[in-house]
Amino acid sequence: MAPSPVTVRDAEGVRTLTVDRPERLNALDRQTLEALDAEFAAAAADASVRVVVLTGAGPKAFVAGADIAEMNQLDAIAAREFSLLGQRLMRRIERMPKPVVAAINGYALGGGLELAMACHLRIAADNARMGQPEINLGLAPGFGGTQRLLRLCGRAAALELCLLGTPIDAARAQELGLVNRVVPAAGLQAEVDALAARLAAAAPLALRAILDAVVVGGECPIEEGLQFETAQFALLFATEDMREGTSAFLEKRTPQFRNR
Template sequence: MEYKNLLIENDNGIVTLTINRPQALNSLNSETLTELGCALYQLEYDPAAKVIILTGAGEKAFVAGADIKEMSEMSAYEGHQFGRKGQNVMLAMGKMRTPLIAVVNGFALGGGLELALGCDFIYASAKAKLGFPEVTLGIMPGFGGTQNLPRLIGPNKANELIFTGKVITADKALAWGIANEVFPPEELMARAKETAAAIAGVGLLGVAYAKDAIANGLNMTKEDGFRYEASLFGVLFATADQKEGMGAFVEKRKAAFTGK
């Protein structure tokens, strides 16, 4: 499928998925959200896609937010449907077995920060700016921000960021636990690809099951989470990757995982 607003490049299993609307600071309109949903579905079932790096075109923005021009004319019903469209993309990202790394190279505001939070973790440029300015427009985050951010950093800091609409620096995002690492702009993508390569080189079934255990365990009691972890742990012992990984360790050689 050809995409109007996305670029997809696969380099030895590391897929760079770029929101490509630099003239609009990569803002998310309905068309782009539809394309994102399709692209993520395509990549989830592509055996050649081992890790996805999600970023924005140009140097100014990762994604500067949802498309305000489009939203400004929406009715209550249309706003609800637009919010659900964005939420469906975020929910799909959370359910993907393929790891997702957000590379925030500039503004990540509103829907852009929500998109980054939908990934498994965030690497940011030292020049990045992050925030939820929706309240300054008379609305609120609608693509899952009120749910994902408090789960990540706790309700107090999330409340401050969402209620004030303020935009924070990459360093503050790092200190608050929103970003995992902050790098100089010229090093950002290379460092993200280093991490992606490290992930791509391990047993990806193990990574996928670990992602599942973490995501679902957050919604369980600790005891139920332990049971769920044990069930997935056990299933992995029936895989070729487990036999290969442990066999390679015993034989003191590099494992050749197949994802099976």
């Protein structure tokens, strides 16, 4: 059996998933998409996992895009299935009940940027390059790039990145709101580790409520989103973690959240 294109490492509530095809700049073929989908499903179901970090193997790329050699062989029907597979993975990540952090350690192009955009937080090395270069292949983004760019960065930036196909550097990506932070490449791991540890120590049920309110509520008219937020807020008052958090604040101590 061929080794999985995704490696898994667990440490103190943080599961790190690494796309491990450095010889192909971690390009997304069908096997890799399916492996990522399975790993994210497993992480969602595993109570010991509080946070997921997603990155790419090697010094050059997070994920440099979809596997062009594989795409070159697809007909229109197979291409539709490939697009739906990618979109299903991105939606699974976006709807994860636990925070997902993308550690962008190099090129994040095409499907790689679409993968990063599905994550909840994005930390980029200062030498990272990001873009949607599909136009240069006679293609359009197929894993949700047009829609998530529009929502994250606005119409002007989405059209510029998709129509011109020119990658941007990490500083420009931060200006556009495409990434949350930019750090020196040598410090990326430490920055992501510290962020993941902070999230892993937070109240899991409150994290899930916030993720649901932002992701689900953000797709609704504002009145529906506000009602959804109120429902999440009220439900947390039935949890032990809310009582622990408020008691710890009043008693001036560190809370011990138990995910219940």
